[in-house]
Amino acid sequence: MIRPHDSAIVRTLGHIVIPIAQLFGIYVLVFGQHGPGGGFVGGVIIAASMILGILIFGIDSPDSVLARKILHGDGLGLLIFAGVGGLCLIGGGQFLNYSYLQIPSLDEASQHYVGILLTQIGVAVDVAVTGVSIAVSLSFEEDEIPNDEVTNV
Amino acid sequence: MSSNLPVLLFLVPFVMGVSMPLLTAKRRSWCPNITLGTFGVMLLLSIANLRVVLAQGSIEYAFGGWAAPIGIAWLNDSIAAIVVLIMSLVAVITQIYGRLDIAKDLEKSIPYYTLILIMVSGLVGVIFAADLFNVFVFLEVVALTGYALVGAAGGKGLVYAFRYLLLGSFGASLYLLGLGHLYVATGTLNMEDLAVRLPELMTSTAVAGGLIYIFLGLSIKMALIPLHSWLPDAYANAPSSVTPLLASTVTKVSLVAWIRIEYSIIAPGVEVSHVPVVVLLEELGVIAALIGGALALIQTNLKRMFAYGGISHIGLILIGVSLGNTTGFAGGMFYLINDAVMQASLFMIAGTLIYYHGVHTLEDLRGVGRQSPWLTGALVVAAVAMVGLPPTGGFFGKWNIILGALEAQHYLAAFTVVASTLLTLAYFLKIFSCWFHQPQHATSEPLVVSNALRFSLGAISFSMIALGLMSDTIFQFLIESITTGGV
Numbered sequence: 001m002i003r004p005h006d007s008a009i010v011r012t013l014g015h016i017v018i019p020i021a022q023l024f025g026i027y028v029l030v031f032g033q034h035g036p037g038g039g040f041v042g043g044v045i046i047a048a049s050m051i052l053g054i055l056i057f058g059i060d061s062p063d064s065v066l067a068r069k070i071l072h073g074d075g076l077g078l079l080i081f082a083g084v085g086g087l088c089l090i091g092g093g094q095f096l097n098y099s100y101l102q103i104p105s106l107d108e109a110s111q112h113y114v115g116i117l118l119t120q121i122g123v124a125v126d127v128a129v130t131g132v133s134i135a136v137s138l139s140f141e142e143d144e145i146p147n148d149e150v151t152n153v
Numbered sequence: 154m155s156s157n158l159p160v161l162l163f164l165v166p167f168v169m170g171v172s173m174p175l176l177t178a179k180r181r182s183w184c185p186n187i188t189l190g191t192f193g194v195m196l197l198l199s200i201a202n203l204r205v206v207l208a209q210g211s212i213e214y215a216f217g218g219w220a221a222p223i224g225i226a227w228l229n230d231s232i233a234a235i236v237v238l239i240m241s242l243v244a245v246i247t248q249i250y251g252r253l254d255i256a257k258d259l260e261k262s263i264p265y266y267t268l269i270l271i272m273v274s275g276l277v278g279v280i281f282a283a284d285l286f287n288v289f290v291f292l293e294v295v296a297l298t299g300y301a302l303v304g305a306a307g308g309k310g311l312v313y314a315f316r317y318l319l320l321g322s323f324g325a326s327l328y329l330l331g332l333g334h335l336y337v338a339t340g341t342l343n344m345e346d347l348a349v350r351l352p353e354l355m356t357s358t359a360v361a362g363g364l365i366y367i368f369l370g371l372s373i374k375m376a377l378i379p380l381h382s383w384l385p386d387a388y389a390n391a392p393s394s395v396t397p398l399l400a401s402t403v404t405k406v407s408l409v410a411w412i413r414i415e416y417s418i419i420a421p422g423v424e425v426s427h428v429p430v431v432v433l434l435e436e437l438g439v440i441a442a443l444i445g446g447a448l449a450l451i452q453t454n455l456k457r458m459f460a461y462g463g464i465s466h467i468g469l470i471l472i473g474v475s476l477g478n479t480t481g482f483a484g485g486m487f488y489l490i491n492d493a494v495m496q497a498s499l500f501m502i503a504g505t506l507i508y509y510h511g512v513h514t515l516e517d518l519r520g521v522g523r524q525s526p527w528l529t530g531a532l533v534v535a536a537v538a539m540v541g542l543p544p545t546g547g548f549f550g551k552w553n554i555i556l557g558a559l560e561a562q563h564y565l566a567a568f569t570v571v572a573s574t575l576l577t578l579a580y581f582l583k584i585f586s587c588w589f590h591q592p593q594h595a596t597s598e599p600l601v602v603s604n605a606l607r608f609s610l611g612a613i614s615f616s617m618i619a620l621g622l623m624s625d626t627i628f629q630f631l632i633e634s635i636t637t638g639g640v
Contacts, residue, residue: 075171082168085160095160097218 004058014056015063021049029124033116039123046124047131054132059140067132074133077126084118158202159214159229162237163277165198166191170270174263181261188266189248192273196241199234206234207630213283221283222343228283231630232486236280236409239490242616243401243497244273250501250609251394254508256306259392265305269395272298272403279406285332285342285367288410289325292374296321299403303391310390317383320373324380328370334363344417351418367414368434374407376464377471378441385452385460393504396456400463401497405489408467412474412486432563434475439569441468446576450583453514455506458580459499462539465573466492472566473554481557483631488550490627491538491620495547498535498613502528505606518587527607532588534614536581538621541574546620553628 005011022045029042050067057063085095093100098115099108106114169176169191177183206212211230215221248269259265275294282288300321304314336342338360339350354360369380376384384404388396419430445465452458470492473485505528506512510521521528538545541552551570558566620627 075174078171079168082164082171086164086168089157089160094157094214094218095164095216097216099218 004061005056010056014052018049018053021052022046025049025124029120030117032120033113039120040127042120043124043127044131047128047135050128050132051135054135054139059136067136070129071133071136073125073129077122077124077129080122080125081119084115084122088115155201155205156212156214158198158205159227159233159277159281160216162195162198162202162241163274163281165194165274166270166277167274170267170274173267173270177263181263184261184263184266185248185252185255188269189245189252191270192241192244192248195273195277196238196245199238199241202229203234203238205229206231210633214281222341222346225287226283226343226345227281227287228344229281231633232409232413233280235490235627235630236406236493237277239493240273240276240280240402240406243493243613244398246609246612246616247395247397247401247497247501249605249612250397250504253603253606254504255394256392259305259394262305265302265395268298268301268305269398272302272398276402276406279410282410283344283413285335285344285347285414288414289328289332292328292407292410293325295403295406296325296374299399302395302399303387305395306390306392308390310387310392313383313386313390317387320380320383324370324373326370327366327373331363331366331368331370334359334366338363344413348417364419364430368411371407371411371414372437375404375411375467377437377467378444378464381441381445381464384464385457388460388500389454389456393500393507396504397497397500400460400500401493401495404463404467405493405496408470408489415474416482431475431477435472435563435566438468438471438473438475439565441465442472442569442573443468443576446573446580450576450580452580453516455512455514455518455584456500456503458515458584459496459503462499462577462580463492463496465576466495469551469554469570469573472569473550473557476554476557476561476563476566478557478560479632480553480560483628484550484553484555484557486631487546487620487624487627488554491546491550491617494613494616494620495535495538498531498610498617499539501610501613502532502535505602505610509602515583515587518584519590521588523589525602527602527610529588531610531614532584534617536585538617540578540581544621545617546624547617549621549624549628 025042025045028037028045029039032038032042050064050070053064054067059068084101087102088097088100089095091100091102096115096119098112101111101115103111103114169187173184173187176187206229211228213221214227214229216225216227218224220226272295275291275298278291279288279295282291300314300318303317304311332342335347335351338354338357339347341347341350351360373380373383388400391399415431415434442465445461445468449458449461449465452461466488470485470489473481473488476482476485506518506521509525510517512518512521534545538547541547541550543549551574555567555570558564558570
């Protein structure tokens with residue numbers, strides 16, 4: 001069980017560091033098109049920033065509202081990924097063949113660009129949700145099995 | 154669109170599984186219907202896929218338009234098409250059955266249905282994957298959902314699910330280690346590519362070690378004796394509603410993955426320091442078939458007995474596919490398909506017995522036969538198929554494995570098939586002697602079973618006989634896949 005931190009230094013620094021970390025996470029996610037980075041790394045950084053927020057302000061504070069909301073978005077990233085692939089299927093190509101991505105008024109290069117970016121966003125969302133939910137379930141969920149039952153089995 | 158059928162077969166259960174919480178948040182009672190509907194769509198798609206493969210031969214599906222070895226490829230060949238078809242059929246029937254025989258707390262549980270759907274999508278992935286790393290990923294999808302499903306009923310099942318998790322993760326690590334060896338030695342993980350590069354490297358101990366790691370990892374997953382210890386307890390304590398699906402698919406699909414690796418990478422006749430590899434595998438199959446049958450004979454718990462029966466059949470299939478000739482291979486593959494149906498049938502019967510009669514062990518069975526004609530019929534058909542009498546599919550599978558063994562002059566293998574048949578007959582005699590025994594209590598009224606249960610038991614028994622009647626066609630189809638190259 002994690003309680004909110006009451007040190008003024010930690011709380012103030014948290015307010016400064018967390019937005020920067022989130023911005024950096026989004027930068028890494030978008031920059032993955034041109035260099036090292038991408039959805040997985042970006043998602044991990046975003047998740048880390050949210051976990052930092054939970055550690056400092058607690059899960060119930062208004063500062064952790066995004067972390068609370070995102071826990072319900074388990075399958076969203078997967079659906080984005082599958083949806084982009086499905087749009088390519090509808091266009092007549094193979095799964096994830098961005099040349100057939102059905103988004104109007106895009107030339108082929110932009111189709112690839114948008115397709116890759118969307119799948120990376122899907123990956124990032126999923127990694128972020130998974131990271132936060134691991135942290136939350138390790139620290140906040142109670143044991144469901146009573147102690148006497150554990151000793152019996 | 155027809156060329157996209159493999160990926161559609163994967164996407165349908167996957168997307169439905171992921172969006173299950175969204176679709177059923179307000180109406181939880183829809184969960185079983187949506188799951189059943191998804192499996193129904195999969196069945197139709199897999200029939201269409203079989204027709205495509207019959208018309209066009211094996212097709213390579215290149216993801217993103219990038220052909221292998223640069224891109225990731227799936228291979229849609231006759232083995233994949235037919236295994237996916239049988240798997241979808243089993244999924245539909247076990248889901249119809251599972252709706253009746255389900256624990257109260259699982260009945261409206263969204264995670265439970267999500268896990269089933271994602272497990273099935275993972276199974277489809279393993280069957281189609283033509284790339285060692287893809288096989289690993291999908292095997293892990295199947296395994297992780299499998300651990301959760303085994304533990305879904307809670308109680309003792311959790312302990313066995315945890316043991317399954319430890320052993321399964323160990324197997325996955327071994328597989329990954331072997332994969333690393335092969336990748337370092339060849340620089341590729343695509344099976345077709347490996348088949349070109351590996352034969353000249355077979356003298357390297359790194360490659361041999363890698364293949365051994367891969368085999369060990371997969372043999373934990375397919376519960377090959379002596380690495381089977383997770384299976385009987387896990388299946389005996391898993392929720393009855395899902396055990397038929399688990400028992401009929403998970404181990405079989407790991408075996409399919411191994412068969413693909415064996416046939417695309419280890420060509421028959423390959424020797425590692427003068428030891429023919431496939432003969433070694435065959436001996437392992439002999440051990441598994443005999444010990445599995447003997448262990449089944451000494452069980453008193455019905456579910457455990459059936460689980461050991463399945464373990465001994467894994468050995469038989471391994472014998473068949475490792476004989477190195479097409480007859481044995483087709484026999485082994487055909488037996489694999491049959492075994493999937495037989496295991497589903499047996500665990501459905503065991504689950505129904507627990508649900509309606511509270512029967513767990515052979516002792517409790519006395520007199521049940523007089524109460525349930527439908528169960529008796531289903532059990533007789535399943536027993537005939539397991540023992541291997543015509544006209545069920547079991548006979549034709551075993552017959553071809555024996556023919557293949559004689560053709561290869563491996564008399565020990567032929568003897569093992571016969572001996573394992575006798576062991577199977579022995580443990581079914583044990584069951585039937587209790588089944589038709591005079592009831593202990595004189596309270597035997599004919600039991601009213603629901604129509605859906607009758608349908609699922611009838612359908613699974615019918616498919617065992619139908620597989621036997623269509624055996625010749627299926628054999629030709631399976632043999633075609635190895636004579637035309639890729640497996």
